Amino acid sequence: MKNPLVALLVGILIGVGGLYFFLPYDPLSLGEGPVAVTVSPDGAVERASAGDTLRRVKQRGFLQCGVSQGLPGFSNPDERGNWSGIDVDFCRAIAAAIFGDGSKVRFRPLSAKDRFTALQSGEIDILSRNTTWTMSRDTQLGFDFVGVTYYDGQSFMVRKAAGIETVRDLAGGTICTETGTTTELNLADYFRSRGLSYKVLSFEKNDEAIVAYDRGRCDAYTTDASGLYAQRLKLTDPDANMVLTDIISKEPLGPAVRQGDPQWEDIARWTLNALLNAEELGVTSENVDEMLESDNPRIRRLLGREGAYGEAVGLGPDWAVHVIRAVGNYGEMFERNVGTETPLGIKRGLNALWNEGGVQYAPPVR
Amino acid sequence: MARGQGQKRGTATLNWYNPRVRSIFYQTVVLVSVIGIVWFFAATAQENLERLNISSGFGFLDTTAGFGIIQTLIPYSEQSSYGRAFLVGLLNTLVVAVIGIVLATLLGFFIGVARLSRNWLIAKLAAAYVEIMRNIPLLLHLFFWYFAVLRPLPGPDNSLTPFDGVYLNNRGLILPAPVFDASAAYFFASLALALAGSVFLIRWAKSRQIATGQLFPAWRTATGIVVLLPALVWLIAGRPFELEFAERDAFDYVGGMRLLPEFVALVLGLTLYTAAFIGEIVRAGIQSVSKGQIEAAAALGLKDSTTLRLVVIPQAMRLIIPPLTSQILNLTKNSSLAVAIAYPDLVAVFAGTVLNQTGQAIEVISLTMAVYLTLSLLTSLAMNWYNARIALKER
Numbered sequence: 001m002k003n004p005l006v007a008l009l010v011g012i013l014i015g016v017g018g019l020y021f022f023l024p025y026d027p028l029s030l031g032e033g034p035v036a037v038t039v040s041p042d043g044a045v046e047r048a049s050a051g052d053t054l055r056r057v058k059q060r061g062f063l064q065c066g067v068s069q070g071l072p073g074f075s076n077p078d079e080r081g082n083w084s085g086i087d088v089d090f091c092r093a094i095a096a097a098i099f100g101d102g103s104k105v106r107f108r109p110l111s112a113k114d115r116f117t118a119l120q121s122g123e124i125d126i127l128s129r130n131t132t133w134t135m136s137r138d139t140q141l142g143f144d145f146v147g148v149t150y151y152d153g154q155s156f157m158v159r160k161a162a163g164i165e166t167v168r169d170l171a172g173g174t175i176c177t178e179t180g181t182t183t184e185l186n187l188a189d190y191f192r193s194r195g196l197s198y199k200v201l202s203f204e205k206n207d208e209a210i211v212a213y214d215r216g217r218c219d220a221y222t223t224d225a226s227g228l229y230a231q232r233l234k235l236t237d238p239d240a241n242m243v244l245t246d247i248i249s250k251e252p253l254g255p256a257v258r259q260g261d262p263q264w265e266d267i268a269r270w271t272l273n274a275l276l277n278a279e280e281l282g283v284t285s286e287n288v289d290e291m292l293e294s295d296n297p298r299i300r301r302l303l304g305r306e307g308a309y310g311e312a313v314g315l316g317p318d319w320a321v322h323v324i325r326a327v328g329n330y331g332e333m334f335e336r337n338v339g340t341e342t343p344l345g346i347k348r349g350l351n352a353l354w355n356e357g358g359v360q361y362a363p364p365v366r
Numbered sequence: 367m368a369r370g371q372g373q374k375r376g377t378a379t380l381n382w383y384n385p386r387v388r389s390i391f392y393q394t395v396v397l398v399s400v401i402g403i404v405w406f407f408a409a410t411a412q413e414n415l416e417r418l419n420i421s422s423g424f425g426f427l428d429t430t431a432g433f434g435i436i437q438t439l440i441p442y443s444e445q446s447s448y449g450r451a452f453l454v455g456l457l458n459t460l461v462v463a464v465i466g467i468v469l470a471t472l473l474g475f476f477i478g479v480a481r482l483s484r485n486w487l488i489a490k491l492a493a494a495y496v497e498i499m500r501n502i503p504l505l506l507h508l509f510f511w512y513f514a515v516l517r518p519l520p521g522p523d524n525s526l527t528p529f530d531g532v533y534l535n536n537r538g539l540i541l542p543a544p545v546f547d548a549s550a551a552y553f554f555a556s557l558a559l560a561l562a563g564s565v566f567l568i569r570w571a572k573s574r575q576i577a578t579g580q581l582f583p584a585w586r587t588a589t590g591i592v593v594l595l596p597a598l599v600w601l602i603a604g605r606p607f608e609l610e611f612a613e614r615d616a617f618d619y620v621g622g623m624r625l626l627p628e629f630v631a632l633v634l635g636l637t638l639y640t641a642a643f644i645g646e647i648v649r650a651g652i653q654s655v656s657k658g659q660i661e662a663a664a665a666l667g668l669k670d671s672t673t674l675r676l677v678v679i680p681q682a683m684r685l686i687i688p689p690l691t692s693q694i695l696n697l698t699k700n701s702s703l704a705v706a707i708a709y710p711d712l713v714a715v716f717a718g719t720v721l722n723q724t725g726q727a728i729e730v731i732s733l734t735m736a737v738y739l740t741l742s743l744l745t746s747l748a749m750n751w752y753n754a755r756i757a758l759k760e761r
Contacts, residue, residue, distance in 0.1 A: 116727075172617050
């Protein structure tokens with residue numbers, strides 16, 4: 001019986017020894033915590049990935065941008081595979097800031113379920129997919145939101161014939177929605193806090209949810225108001241349905257980037273701010289070339305005629321000029337994709353600039 | 367062997383000519399390597415999660431879930447925890463799997479036997495069923511049956527009511543729910559007693575038949591006992607439960623019991639799809655039984671149905687059980703497609719809604735995988751036990 005026992009021991013030894021040689025680092029020292037973090041003299045913790053994202057994007061030659069699987073007005077492919085929408089334009093703006101060319105971006109359609117994992121794992125550089133900025137998402141998932149591209153709120157679509165005026169009238173009804181969104185939680189909060197009953201049907205994709213609503217399986221369909229206007233167009237008889245004016249939640253939709261690369265975060269944040277500042281200063285895709293000669297110091301700083309604001313985040317001096325040439329300012333983006341002239345027909349509302357009755361307000365470039 | 371025994375007395379040196387020594391050596395190397403690699407991946411994931419500031423651990427299971435679920439077999443509300451939501455999803459998966467397995471097995475046996483029928487029409491119909499059903503992807507089955515179930519059903523305003531208190535509309539099949547009071551325990555006790563008595567009776571009748579050849583109508587008697595005894599107790603105990611009827615409110619009926627269209631569509635899709643595969647397995651099993659056995663049974667003057675029940679099926683079962691186990695496992699795992707038609711199973715509730723709200727993908731997905739692994743292993747265990755019981759006993 002001794003031989004098998006010795007074979008066992010020798011086997012364990014060789015197994016461990018083999019692992020020790022072939023693994024990239026010592027598996028026994030893992031308990032000591034993250035190895036890739038260095039502490040700079042002033043005590044601030046620098047992560048090894050700082051500055052990595054921009055370098056990788058430049059090396060690759062294009063930006064990887066996570067978008068939705070098709071939401072008109074935000075990110076939607078046409079029959080030839082060309083993407084359009086506010087979220088799509090934002091990614092084009094970043095590509096323009098980096099490469100001076102808004103077309104150097106590849107879109108990765110993601111389900112609501114997969115979007116966070118795709119960003120965490122580095123599959124995409126930026127998530128621009130009508131994603132609500134919430135505290136738990138900002139603090140617990142390892143990424144940071146860089147601003148708000150669209151102030152939205154959750155509402156309901158109902159059949160006109162049902163005689164429903166407010167959300168309260170829906171008490172006891174069945175409501176269709178998409179799984180894995182803040183919508184489910186808001187719905188529960190709203191009805192629970194008012195002591196009203198409701199039944200929820202959560203579908204994996206909104207395509208099935210909207211068909212189930214269309215067939216009468218549910219009394220209402222709920223998602224962000226902007227999405228409701230877009231989904232209404234898919235119904236057999238859009239005019240027999242209406243979107244309630246009640247808004248039951250705050251849904252600030254914004255792009256997110258991975259935590260730990262402050263430079264990349266700054267690029268995304270200031271691209272958005274540049275779009276908003278451009279609208280505030282009256283710089284459009286049409287007049288941007290004339291504006292280069294403007295005497296207004298605020299415009300000169302934005303367009304890189306004064307100061308070195310672009311260089312500070314690793315971009316060229318005329319980064320904002322490229323952004324505005326590629327997609328226009330924020331107002332142009334809004335009107336082109338979801339504005340009153342589009343099938344969605346959404347008014348600026350909250351998304352107007354702060355000096356025009358909305359809440360869109362960007363810190364200045366200086 | 368002589369050499370090995372000679373060395374046994376000496377110091378512990380390895381004898382490479384001993385196959386047992388070699389096999390233990392190689393198995394140990396492989397096992398240690400596998401454990402080490404798994405450990406390495408787990409440690410790497412842990413380290414990366416820490417570096418990226420992503421929360422980890424299973425503490426979230428005690429946090430309030432905050433979302434509603436449309437079908438709950440145990441008490442659940444929005445204030446319940448994520449752990450409770452996990453249980454609700456698990457039970458919803460189990461109920462679909464169990465009902466689906468029973469129905470698919472029954473239908474599959476029927477189809478398999480029908481394919482071998484001497485009646486041309488029945489055989490061809492069964493063949494057509496198999497070819498059509500198993501060649502359509504399951505997801506399309508689900509969409510088809512879901513929208514096929516939904517389409518002809520009226521809204522709650524025009525519900526079909528075949529009996530008072532029974533409503534059929536596109537919100538589901540609504541039935542009166544029994545409400546039990548204290549003396550209902552006697553009723554259930556009598557039911558259990560009747561069932562146990564029946565099992566005993568049938569066993570007794572069978573052993574008597576083997577011993578003496580005398581027949582006893584055991585099944586008919588057993589059915590009578592199971593129906594009559596509880597009914598008698600029910601009357602004596604003064605009808606211990608009432609029916610709670612559903613009532614109409616603004617949108618829907620409230621109260622009563624309810625069968626959701628999502629549930630019906632899922633069970634229907636899983637059953638019809640899996641039954642096609644089971645039918646083929648049953649056919650293969652039956653055809654594997656030697657023709658001589660059937661001819662011998664005919665020569666003894668057994669009826670066709672008796673030949674099938676007592677000669678063919680018992681021998682075919684040995685070939686049927688192992689692949690049948692695979693189909694049963696497939697059905698359980700395929701039920702995870704439920705989220706496509708909004709049935710709240712484990713994947714929809716836990717790996718869907720909970721995953722998105724907590725963002726803890728590794729924990730949620732590994733827990734979900736562990737559940738399916740456990741379910742599959744338990745099913746295999748039960749089927750292997752059954753297979754060993756019916757295996758050919760060589761005397």
